[in-house]
Amino acid sequence: MTISHRRLGAGEHKVIVLHDWFGTSAGWGPFLDYLDKSTFGYAFLDYRGYGDRVEVPGEYTLAEIAADALALADDLGWERFSLVGHSMGGKAAQRVLLQAPHRVRKLAGIAPVPAAAYPLDEQGRALFEAAAQNFTARRMILDLVTGHRANPIWLDRMVARSTATSRTDAFDAYLTEWTGQDFAAKLTGLELPVGVFIGEHDLALTAETFRTGWQPLYPNAELRVLPATGHYPMYETPVAFATALEAFLRA
Numbered sequence: 001m002t003i004s005h006r007r008l009g010a011g012e013h014k015v016i017v018l019h020d021w022f023g024t025s026a027g028w029g030p031f032l033d034y035l036d037k038s039t040f041g042y043a044f045l046d047y048r049g050y051g052d053r054v055e056v057p058g059e060y061t062l063a064e065i066a067a068d069a070l071a072l073a074d075d076l077g078w079e080r081f082s083l084v085g086h087s088m089g090g091k092a093a094q095r096v097l098l099q100a101p102h103r104v105r106k107l108a109g110i111a112p113v114p115a116a117a118y119p120l121d122e123q124g125r126a127l128f129e130a131a132a133q134n135f136t137a138r139r140m141i142l143d144l145v146t147g148h149r150a151n152p153i154w155l156d157r158m159v160a161r162s163t164a165t166s167r168t169d170a171f172d173a174y175l176t177e178w179t180g181q182d183f184a185a186k187l188t189g190l191e192l193p194v195g196v197f198i199g200e201h202d203l204a205l206t207a208e209t210f211r212t213g214w215q216p217l218y219p220n221a222e223l224r225v226l227p228a229t230g231h232y233p234m235y236e237t238p239v240a241f242a243t244a245l246e247a248f249l250r251a
Contacts, residue, residue: 003072004052006044009037013105013249014081016069016096017044018089020111021174022142022162024051031238036246045072047092049170060173062181066095073103082106082249087205087231088113088178098186106193107218108248111145111205111231114213115184128179132172135159145231147201154235187217194221195248197241201230222248 006025019027025044035042047065048058058064069092073081082105085093090112097104120128130137138159143150196210210223224244226233233241 002075003068004046005072008032008035008042008044009040011037011039011041013040014073014076014078015040015042015249016073016078016081016083017042018065018069018083018085018092019044019047019050020087020089021171021178022138022158022166023086023089024161024165026051027161027165029232029235029238031234031242034239034242040246040249043072043076043078045069047170047174049167049173051165054165054167058170060170060177062092062095062177063099065092066099069093069096070100070103079103080105082108084108084110084245085112086110086234088174091115091178091181094187095183097190097192098183101190101192104192106195106249108245109194109196109214110233110245111198111202112196112214113178113205114209115182115187115217116213117182118179120179125179128175129172132168132175135163138162142231145202145204146236147199147203147230149201149230150236158232184213184217190218191220193248193251194218195224195245196221197224197226197233197244199226199229199231199233199236201228203230205231224248 025046046053048056080103083093090109094115127137139155142155142158196214198207229236
């Protein structure tokens, strides 16, 4: 089975990119215009139930995302590659690392969920669980993670895109996965460059999340706090984000 994906660039350094809970392979904003296509070759994957694979049946699990990412790498003939994962995609990327550590050159997490369970208080869980069916809840989450700084036009557009490009059952199932799965104890003894990028205005995935959820697993991980952005630097500060991400991948 050939896995539908989007390609950008033809460089030697291959990179598989995993999107967030609200996103798709097409939902990476204007920062795509500023990537170095001669140095890097990017492949953007849609999860089952999302984007170009919205009708592809699945169990909608992190393990399934990881298996599909590895199958995509095989289809492309990429024995080794770096991983970029945004938010939920950051947790899925660690699942790829768990399944095939020898194939991963570098791991970049963008406002990434840690490998351990992600705690939500009662009010937060109610909000996130409502988001599959309640579009106002999706908008409230987007407003929260961007630090209540985004204008209503962008918020409405992100909600519209999210609801139009994902199945509600997949959206709901992935929430259970990225909040409840805990495979942190299995990620021991892995040595590779890890970069974590956190927006200074993100009220959900913070520098404290890095210190408690990422640094214990990857003691040499680099933390970069991105100024003037929240959870979506690919939209909020696209040039600065592209520059910072590729500086890590190049180093």
